[in-house]
Amino acid sequence: MKFDTPAGPNPIDRMTVVGQPHNRFEAELKTTGTATYAYEYHNVAPNAAYGYILGAAIAKGRISSIDTRRAEAAPGVLAVITHRNAGPLGVGKFYVQRMLAAPDVDHYHQPVAVVVAETFEQARAASSLIRVDYARSPGRFDLAEQLDSAPVAPQMEFGGPTETQVGDFDQAFAAAEVKVDETYTVPDQAHAMMEPHATIATWDGDRVTCWTSIQQMNWGTRDLGLILGIPRENVRLISTFIGGGFGGKGTVQSDLVLAAVAARMVRRPVKIALQRPIMFNNTIHRPKTIQRIRLGASRDGKLTAVGHESWSGNLAGGRTEPTTLSTRSLYAGANRMTAVRLATLDLAEGNAMRAPGEAPGLMALEIAMDEMAEKLGMDPVEFRILNDTQVDPENADRPFSSRPFVECLRTGAERFGWSKSQTGQVRDGDWLIGMGMAGAIRGAPISKAAARVRLDRQGMLTVETDMTDLGTGSYTIVQQTAAEMMGLPVERVVAKLGDSSFPETPGSGGQQGAPSVTAGVYAACTKLRAVVAQRLGFNLAEAEFVDGEVRSGNRSALLASAAADGDLVAEDTMEFGDLAKRFAIQTFGAHFSEVGVDVYTGEIRVRRMLAVCAAGRILNSKTARSQVIGGMTMGIGAALMEEMVVDKRSGFFVNHDLAGYEVPVHADIPHLEAVFLDEVDPAISPVKAKGVGELGLTGVAPAVANAVYNATGVRVRQYPITLEKFIDRLPHRE
Numbered sequence: 208m209k210f211d212t213p214a215g216p217n218p219i220d221r222m223t224v225v226g227q228p229h230n231r232f233e234a235e236l237k238t239t240g241t242a243t244y245a246y247e248y249h250n251v252a253p254n255a256a257y258g259y260i261l262g263a264a265i266a267k268g269r270i271s272s273i274d275t276r277r278a279e280a281a282p283g284v285l286a287v288i289t290h291r292n293a294g295p296l297g298v299g300k301f302y303v304q305r306m307l308a309a310p311d312v313d314h315y316h317q318p319v320a321v322v323v324a325e326t327f328e329q330a331r332a333a334s335s336l337i338r339v340d341y342a343r344s345p346g347r348f349d350l351a352e353q354l355d356s357a358p359v360a361p362q363m364e365f366g367g368p369t370e371t372q373v374g375d376f377d378q379a380f381a382a383a384e385v386k387v388d389e390t391y392t393v394p395d396q397a398h399a400m401m402e403p404h405a406t407i408a409t410w411d412g413d414r415v416t417c418w419t420s421i422q423q424m425n426w427g428t429r430d431l432g433l434i435l436g437i438p439r440e441n442v443r444l445i446s447t448f449i450g451g452g453f454g455g456k457g458t459v460q461s462d463l464v465l466a467a468v469a470a471r472m473v474r475r476p477v478k479i480a481l482q483r484p485i486m487f488n489n490t491i492h493r494p495k496t497i498q499r500i501r502l503g504a505s506r507d508g509k510l511t512a513v514g515h516e517s518w519s520g521n522l523a524g525g526r527t528e529p530t531t532l533s534t535r536s537l538y539a540g541a542n543r544m545t546a547v548r549l550a551t552l553d554l555a556e557g558n559a560m561r562a563p564g565e566a567p568g569l570m571a572l573e574i575a576m577d578e579m580a581e582k583l584g585m586d587p588v589e590f591r592i593l594n595d596t597q598v599d600p601e602n603a604d605r606p607f608s609s610r611p612f613v614e615c616l617r618t619g620a621e622r623f624g625w626s627k628s629q630t631g632q633v634r635d636g637d638w639l640i641g642m643g644m645a646g647a648i649r650g651a652p653i654s655k656a657a658a659r660v661r662l663d664r665q666g667m668l669t670v671e672t673d674m675t676d677l678g679t680g681s682y683t684i685v686q687q688t689a690a691e692m693m694g695l696p697v698e699r700v701v702a703k704l705g706d707s708s709f710p711e712t713p714g715s716g717g718q719q720g721a722p723s724v725t726a727g728v729y730a731a732c733t734k735l736r737a738v739v740a741q742r743l744g745f746n747l748a749e750a751e752f753v754d755g756e757v758r759s760g761n762r763s764a765l766l767a768s769a770a771a772d773g774d775l776v777a778e779d780t781m782e783f784g785d786l787a788k789r790f791a792i793q794t795f796g797a798h799f800s801e802v803g804v805d806v807y808t809g810e811i812r813v814r815r816m817l818a819v820c821a822a823g824r825i826l827n828s829k830t831a832r833s834q835v836i837g838g839m840t841m842g843i844g845a846a847l848m849e850e851m852v853v854d855k856r857s858g859f860f861v862n863h864d865l866a867g868y869e870v871p872v873h874a875d876i877p878h879l880e881a882v883f884l885d886e887v888d889p890a891i892s893p894v895k896a897k898g899v900g901e902l903g904l905t906g907v908a909p910a911v912a913n914a915v916y917n918a919t920g921v922r923v924r925q926y927p928i929t930l931e932k933f934i935d936r937l938p939h940r941e
Contacts, residue, residue, distance in 0.1 A: 270319060315859035504579055513600075566904050
């Protein structure tokens with residue numbers, strides 16, 4: 208099916224199942240501990256051996272010698288794999304990291320060996336017997352030292368242009384009546400998902416099957432094939448449940464590659480889980496950014512110049528962090544300039560983490576917007592409303608498909624009881640109280656997606672698609688979409704996901720999973736509706752599919768009766784035309800925060816938060832709310848806690864476990880409120896829905912930062928906002 212004109216009325220618009228707050232399909236499985244994750248498929252590989260990865264003890268250099276003899280002789284050891292016996296290993300298409308030092312070492316904890324043994328304990332013990340000698344090389348570990356030499360990043364497939372210019376920014380900024388020119392820093396951040404990266408791999412001839420924790424099946428089969436040098440058709444991946452990913456499991460990581468290599472070598476299934484302390488330096492992360500924001504405005508509050516320059520670092524050939532994405536779309540301004548520069552660093556690869564680009568970009572832009580509002584003497588909400596635009600700021604001929612940004616701001620201000628008091632003036636005992644807010648934007652991409660539906664004689668509908676579920680509710684929205692299309696209760700629909708042998712989708716990533724997979728299900732169900740109508744003798748244009756029946760006029764028939772002679776199967780792919788070029792398609796939001804700061808200790812407590820989101824049709828109000836409050840929680844962590852600290856002498860992230868890398872816990876999080884505007888977007892798909900999970904994060908951290916400033920009168924421009932950065936500047940203690 209081709210989608211190339213905005214959607215008109217269709218069966219989804221009934222909203223009898225879609226949009227309703229159905230419980231997640233797998234909720235009971237997860238809460239009772241019976242959901243099966245990648246490492247737990249004991250029945251598929253009862254004779255599995257265990258792999259244990261030994262990571263490099265240097266960040267840059269070369270393995271000069273490696274002695275594995277003692278490890279190979281240790282009890283239970285089946286093999287020790289290094290660059291000497293692993294065979295040639297390539298790289299994937301999305302990540303540039305090499306999964307085995309061979310023998311050059313690119314970053315700390317890059318795998319140098321894999322021990323395979325009968326038990327995990329034997330493999331771990333034997334890994335300590337490997338003797339590795341290194342020849343160290345000087346490394347580049349400090350982004351700040353590379354600012355002057357970092358070039359504009361090369362154009363990448365994702366993230367938009369790395370340099371843009373509209374009008375004459377330099378002249379407009381120089382002539383601006385009011386200016387902001389500040390630099391903001393967002394540190395390296397870890398995904399820190401609950402479930403570690405884990406894989407069970409087994410071979411059947413020249414074909415490999417892996418039970419693994421991965422977000423995007425199509426990328427995974429492609430990249431594992433490229434790395435192993437086998438056709439992607441010979442790769443099958445299964446990922447039924449994923450215990451969190453946030454982009455860190457987008458495609459192939461070292462556990463998947465090395466489990467497959469090990470299983471091929473020992474000729475039996477092998478399972479590998481990355482131990483938590485190796486994950487932070489072994490896998491990808493959100494890279495540090497240093498961002499300079501320059502805003503110019505007239506005295507009446509209209510932006511006349513918008514400039515955003517950003518620096519990040521990565522392994523050679525790696526991607527930049529596209530922080531300017533949000534700046535290019537969120538506010539009006541005739542004269543504009545953006546540039547992202549990329550330094551080469553010898554740290555673990557920087558790559559996609561929840562809302563790549565927009566999340567760290569807004570952490571700078573939305574503080575700068577507050578700083579400009581203060582200089583203008585304007586309320587921050589009203590300043591943002593004044594600079595709203597209904598067309599792409601870089602292309603006036605390209606309207607937004609829908610843009611209720613102002614409604615998000617006004618609704619949020621009213622519901623939150625927004626009141627911008629003087630900074631550092633509101634007290635509650637020993638607590639300084641402040642309010643802050645920020646706008647939010649996140650792109651609404653959508654990609655080709657397919658599904659297969661099967662109707663049996665009992666009237667049960669089965670949907671098969673390789674979409675994955677990160678705990679986001681993918682199973683449930685797939686069920687709801689199919690149920691709405693076929694006129695069935697959701698209990699009569701079975702969703703089967705997470706198997707690369709099923710029809711292809713873009714998977715879970717980039718906030719495109721939900722709109723894409725539901726469009727694919729829509730296409731398959733549309734085809735099935737035609738088959739059913741023909742089988743039962745109905746005119747499809749007049750037929751209604753409701754309550755398990757097909758009806759037209761005064762005639763009706765049970766849906767199940769269409770399959771009386773055997774299952775009816777339909778498969779289709781939703782493909783998209785050029786609407787995304789004709790319209791700017793985005794999601795929008797507004798975040799409001801109230802914080803307390805202890806005047807004596809500098810402790811910061813978030814007291815309450817509100818998010819107002821506009822993301823097209825909300826497919827399931829309960830699971831969507833869960834996604835947004837999860838994003839808000841993550842944003843609080845980014846604002847106040849999260850930082851991977853680099854040892855700039857040795858080149859590694861020092862706090863590489865959950866003891867040293869701070870993330871929010873229940874005690875840190877107050878009641879969070881999420882509100883969705885009632886909107887649909889006919890330009891994105893027939894389902895008229897956009898993704899929402901990453902919108903829930905963007906804008907949260909600066910809303911907290913702005914609230915801290917409002918409470919204390921102290922501006923911190925280096926995240927996270929920790930007490931040593933402002934305690935000596937707190938207001939006078941009485």
